[in-house]
Amino acid sequence: xxxxxxxxxxxxxxxxxxxxxxxxxxxxxxxxxxxxxxxxxxxxxxxxxxxxxxxxxxxxxxxxxxxxxxxxxxxxxxxxxxxxxxxxxxxxxxxxxxxxxxxxxxxxxxxxxxxxxxxxxxxxxxxxxxxxxxxxxxxxxxxxxxxxxxxxxxxxxxxxxxxxxxxxxxxxxxxxxxxxxxxxxxxxxxxxxxxxxxxxxxxxxxxxxxxxxxxxxxxxxxxxxxxxxxxxxxxxxxxxxxxxxxxxxxxxxxxxxxxxxxxxxxxxxxxxxxxxxxxxxxxxxxxxxxxxxxxxxxxxxxxxxxxxxxxxxxxxxxxxxxxxxxxxxxxxxxxxxxxxxxxxxxxxxxxxxxxxxxxxxxxxxxxxx
Amino acid sequence: xxxxxxxxxxxxxxxxxxxxxxxxxxxxxxxxxxxxxxxxxxxxxxxxxxxxxxxxxxxxxxxxxxxxxxxxxxxxxxxxxxxxxxxxxxxxxxxxxxxxxxxxxxxxxxxxxxxxxxxxxxxxxxxxxxxxxxxxxxxxxxxxxxxxxxxxxxxxxxxxxxxxxxxxxxxxxxxxxxxxxxxxxxxxxxxxxxxxxxxxxxxxxxxxxxxxxxxxxxxxxxxxxxxxxxxxxxxxxxxxxxxxxxxxxxxxxxxxxxxxxxxxxxxxxxxxxxxxxxxxxxxxxxxxxxxxxxxxxxxxxxxxxxxxxxxxxxxxxxxxxxxxxxxxxxxxxxxxxxxxxxxxxxxxxxxxxxxxxxxxxxxxxxxxx
Numbered sequence: 224x225x226x227x228x229x230x231x232x233x234x235x236x237x238x239x240x241x242x243x244x245x246x247x248x249x250x251x252x253x254x255x256x257x258x259x260x261x262x263x264x265x266x267x268x269x270x271x272x273x274x275x276x277x278x279x280x281x282x283x284x285x286x287x288x289x290x291x292x293x294x295x296x297x298x299x300x301x302x303x304x305x306x307x308x309x310x311x312x313x314x315x316x317x318x319x320x321x322x323x324x325x326x327x328x329x330x331x332x333x334x335x336x337x338x339x340x341x342x343x344x345x346x347x348x349x350x351x352x353x354x355x356x357x358x359x360x361x362x363x364x365x366x367x368x369x370x371x372x373x374x375x376x377x378x379x380x381x382x383x384x385x386x387x388x389x390x391x392x393x394x395x396x397x398x399x400x401x402x403x404x405x406x407x408x409x410x411x412x413x414x415x416x417x418x419x420x421x422x423x424x425x426x427x428x429x430x431x432x433x434x435x436x437x438x439x440x441x442x443x444x445x446x447x448x449x450x451x452x453x454x455x456x457x458x459x460x461x462x463x464x465x466x467x468x469x470x471x472x473x474x475x476x477x478x479x480x481x482x483x484x485x486x487x488x489x490x491x492x493x494x495x496x497x498x499x500x501x502x503x504x505x506x507x508x509x510x511x512x513x514x515x516x517x518x519x520x521x522x523x524x525x526x527x528x529x530x531x532x533x534x535x536x537x538x539x540x541x542x543x544x545x546x547x548x549x550x551x552x553x554x555x556x557x558x559x560x561x562x563x564x565x566x567x568x569x570x571x572x573x574x575x576x577x578x579x580x581x582x583x584x585x586x587x588x589x590x591x592x
Numbered sequence: 593x594x595x596x597x598x599x600x601x602x603x604x605x606x607x608x609x610x611x612x613x614x615x616x617x618x619x620x621x622x623x624x625x626x627x628x629x630x631x632x633x634x635x636x637x638x639x640x641x642x643x644x645x646x647x648x649x650x651x652x653x654x655x656x657x658x659x660x661x662x663x664x665x666x667x668x669x670x671x672x673x674x675x676x677x678x679x680x681x682x683x684x685x686x687x688x689x690x691x692x693x694x695x696x697x698x699x700x701x702x703x704x705x706x707x708x709x710x711x712x713x714x715x716x717x718x719x720x721x722x723x724x725x726x727x728x729x730x731x732x733x734x735x736x737x738x739x740x741x742x743x744x745x746x747x748x749x750x751x752x753x754x755x756x757x758x759x760x761x762x763x764x765x766x767x768x769x770x771x772x773x774x775x776x777x778x779x780x781x782x783x784x785x786x787x788x789x790x791x792x793x794x795x796x797x798x799x800x801x802x803x804x805x806x807x808x809x810x811x812x813x814x815x816x817x818x819x820x821x822x823x824x825x826x827x828x829x830x831x832x833x834x835x836x837x838x839x840x841x842x843x844x845x846x847x848x849x850x851x852x853x854x855x856x857x858x859x860x861x862x863x864x865x866x867x868x869x870x871x872x873x874x875x876x877x878x879x880x881x882x883x884x885x886x887x888x889x890x891x892x893x894x895x896x897x898x899x900x901x902x903x904x905x906x907x908x909x910x911x912x913x914x915x916x917x918x919x920x921x922x923x924x925x926x927x928x929x930x931x932x933x934x935x936x937x938x939x940x941x942x943x944x945x946x947x948x949x950x951x952x953x954x955x956x957x958x959x960x961x
Binding site: 253254427428429430432435436439440443448449450451452453454455456457458459460462463485486487489490491493494497519523531532533534535536537538539540545546547548549550551552553554555556557558559561562563 | 623797808820822854855866888901902903907915916919923924927930
């Protein structure tokens with residue numbers, strides 16, 4: 224999507240130097256747009272671990288490019304034992320974010336593909352080609368999610384006689400969490416690009432404020448009207464008819480349609496149900512968990528308390544990005560990262576193959592497996 | 593309640609100088625405990641306007657003391673036209689927070705009472721006595737709310753065989769919003785003081801973070817175990833049986849039992865209902881609105897966008913309290929201050945006269961009018 228008028232992806236090969244991969248260093252958003260160069264596997268690993276990149280699809284893409292950079296590292300080192308070298312790179316990259324499913328998937332794919340050729344030169348060429356494929360496929364999946372979600376927005380726009388369609392979203396399931404388009408945002412971007420009037424209510428999404436920092440930023444940059452609200456506001460807006468539709472992303476969806484997503488999603492889904500507002504979840508089918516029946520049994524990550532008691536923002540006096548303490552110094556805090564929205568609260572799942580009911584029947588209808 | 597082991601009220605007459613009223617300057621909480629002296633009506637007005645004091649009952653008490661300070665001002669000025677002087681003080685104080693009901697009520701009471709005596713000396717003495725009465729009455733009301741709420745906690749404690757009772761609260765309906773005890777916190781303090789094991793989940797309560805800043809602080813100081821959570825977390829905790837009871841305060845309750853309270857209350861009430869967690873609202877009967885039938889018709893204040901896009905905290909490097917920007921500079925934001933929880937989601941109202949159903953019948957049963 225666009226940044227200040229120019230189309231971008233979230234990761235790309237340097238246009239003039241094919242030994243460098245470029246990313247947006249997302250740690251500085253929204254206050255600064257920093258483009259970072261990755262030219263070694265160590266830099267790729269750092270980018271994932273330190274959250275220069277985040278979002279499962281983008282992490283996968285970065286890991287794939289990381290294996291390409293590992294081939295270049297080996298070439299530079301004049302290393303003959305490419306297999307050993309690549310095995311180390313695989314471990315190094317996998318170790319960055321232990322729970323990211325796409326990371327493991329992308330690395331496995333790279334490993335298998337690279338094993339099919341002998342020489343390091345061939346491996347490097349194939350690694351680049353495959354990493355680019357991983358990216359292009361992710362773009363296709365996200366584009367298709369948008370194509371299937373678009374009619375939902377079009378229908379509401381029609382019903383409202385072309386008036387603005389108000390869409391609420393939580394967290395960042397946007398293009399900068401993927402390679403392009405995003406998941407929850409893809410139908411929104413496609414509606415906007417088609418000239419349908421949309422406006423997005425952006426939940427700030429405490430504690431890490433991905434909505435306030437990232438979703439609002441990317442919507443601004445692409446020119447989609449949006450308004451940041453604190454996470455407490457959505458219910459009030461829905462009570463007063465100010466939300467036509469909710470679309471959120473998901474980290475993991477059970478095959479029965481329960482949705483694990485950023486903490487607070489469940490509260491919005493409850494409010495949507497209470498006010499007859501359609502609540503859709505956009506997802507690539509790779510995030511469907513075919514093992515788990517009951518979403519409430521999904522283990523929920525507890526993250527560092529620091530994310531709750533301190534917050535990062537721009538000190539406008541010094542123009543520095545810094546942290547401030549929000550609570551008493553001695554206060555205890557808890558930081559649950561995700562919650563589970565039961566399928567009964569979900570109007571439908573928007574996937575790359577179409578929209579289905581959030582149920583085993585609905586999901587197996589699109590993905591017979 | 594206690595601060596660092598010493599019992600406090602939120603407003604009191606200076607123990608050695610009866611011409612000075614003292615308050616906790618709440619703007620610096622939780623990072624600093626600053627006691628401020630009020631010795632003129634202008635200082636009292638400033639305290640209310642600039643939110644050195646906040647919470648309807650405490651605002652009323654401060655205004656009452658403000659009229660006492662106005663009498664002292666007049667004496668110091670050698671002013672004979674006390675009536676005129678006091679009328680100006682009344683206007684000055686009323687002008688500070690136009691929507692606070694207790695402010696108007698306290699000022700009217702002071703005005704009527706002071707009109708009953710002639711001399712400025714008599715007025716000053718009566719003003720002091722009445723302001724102290726206003727405070728004592730508020731303490732009684734809050735104490736009684738606690739007495740009536742206490743059995744709810746005791747019952748849960750009994751049912752759990754004396755295990756910790758987990759109580760979720762939103763915003764600050766604590767003792768520092770009143771003169772002592774608080775409303776939502778009063779049953780909690782009384783349970784704790786009685787030796788019942790309680791633990792409080794404190795919603796941080798964006799955008800102004802009254803939970804993280806004030807509720808957590810006052811519970812810490814009194815020794816009540818508590819954990820700060822972001823506003824997104826409550827639903828998850830309730831889904832997993834980690835909340836036994838919710839108690840919140842209210843700014844205004846319709847005579848039919850709909851509850852206007854800090855934005856986000858409605859979302860927690862929905863989650864409580866969905867998980868069979870009792871959801872109680874604690875209130876002094878003075879906040880019942882006898883005119884409004886449907887809570888959703890209550891006009892909702894929209895506050896400054898700055899409260900959403902910027903946040904205040906302690907810069908631990910410099911030990912300064914400062915603001916940082918959370919969103920992109922150009923992002924729009926909206927700031928709805930309250931929402932309305934329909935009576936159907938409220939288990940009961942805890943008032944100074946007892947606990948009743950959140951319905952016209954329930955309320956008129958306790959307050960036949």
